[in-house]
Amino acid sequence: MMPFTELVLASHNAGKLKELQAMLGEHVRVRSIGEFSSVEPEETGLSFVENAILKARHAARVSGLPALADDSGLAVDFLGGAPGIYSARYADGQGDAANNAKLLQVLKDVPDAERGAQFVCALALLRHADDPLPILCEGLWHGRILHAAQGEQGFGYDPLFWVPERGCSSAELTSTDKNQISHRARAMALLKQRLGI
Numbered sequence: 001m002m003p004f005t006e007l008v009l010a011s012h013n014a015g016k017l018k019e020l021q022a023m024l025g026e027h028v029r030v031r032s033i034g035e036f037s038s039v040e041p042e043e044t045g046l047s048f049v050e051n052a053i054l055k056a057r058h059a060a061r062v063s064g065l066p067a068l069a070d071d072s073g074l075a076v077d078f079l080g081g082a083p084g085i086y087s088a089r090y091a092d093g094q095g096d097a098a099n100n101a102k103l104l105q106v107l108k109d110v111p112d113a114e115r116g117a118q119f120v121c122a123l124a125l126l127r128h129a130d131d132p133l134p135i136l137c138e139g140l141w142h143g144r145i146l147h148a149a150q151g152e153q154g155f156g157y158d159p160l161f162w163v164p165e166r167g168c169s170s171a172e173l174t175s176t177d178k179n180q181i182s183h184r185a186r187a188m189a190l191l192k193q194r195l196g197i
């Protein structure tokens with residue numbers, strides 16, 4: 001049984017919000033943090049989990065509702081896991097296109113066999129701002145970094161992420177397909193188990 005009827009999604013990323021809403025919308029009334037605040041808390045944590053908790057805590061505090069946050073990113077093997085928790089800030093806050101251009105440039109001479117990468121997603125659910133025991137779930141999605149952007153769907157690094165099990169980039173998947181196999185989908189499946197929904 002779902003322990004509450006309404007929750008706030010603590011993300012300012014439209015692509016993420018759409019995916020989370022699609023995965024959760026039939027179970028609970030989903031609100032967006034944008035309805036309550038436009039302030040984005042600084043992501044000062046040193047792990048996905050810490051950042052997810054601090055975003056959820058902020059959202060729970062300003063909304064008075066249970067809050068779910070997603071902290072995610074791309075970990076590239078050749079780069080020792082970078083950009084990782086700094087994925088959104090990889091090109092110094094210039095946005096997705098600049099992040100993607102930088103990644104392609106950095107990996108320019110790296111052969112296919114060394115272009116392995118994983119998307120990482122940490123979800124944190126706080127029942128209230130002072131919840132001492134957040135529910136934490138994570139998901140990984142293994143793939144490879146392409147040599148050029150491919151596809152128009154999704155957001156962020158999707159056009160650069162080759163999905164071996166589908167033989168296309170993540171930006172060439174339909175949203176329905178991506179939402180069944182992605183890092184976020186895996187983390188969400190665990191969260192649903194925890195919530196009994």
Ligand SMILES: O=c1nc[nH]c2c1ncn2[C@H]1C[C@H](O)[C@@H](COP(=O)(O)OP(=O)(O)OP(=O)(O)O)O1
Nearest residue numbers: 011012013070071072073074087088155156157158
């Ligand atoms: O499925 C994905 N497909 C493509 N790219 C993705 C995905 N999932 C995370 N990413 C990238 C986007 C961003 O560069 C970083 C997340 O950063 P992250 O701080 O968690 O999110 P954000 O700043 O965009 O929004 P917010 O913090 O308000 O939730 O990883």
Ligand SMILES: [Mg+2]
Nearest residue numbers: 013040043088
């Ligand atoms: Mg962020």
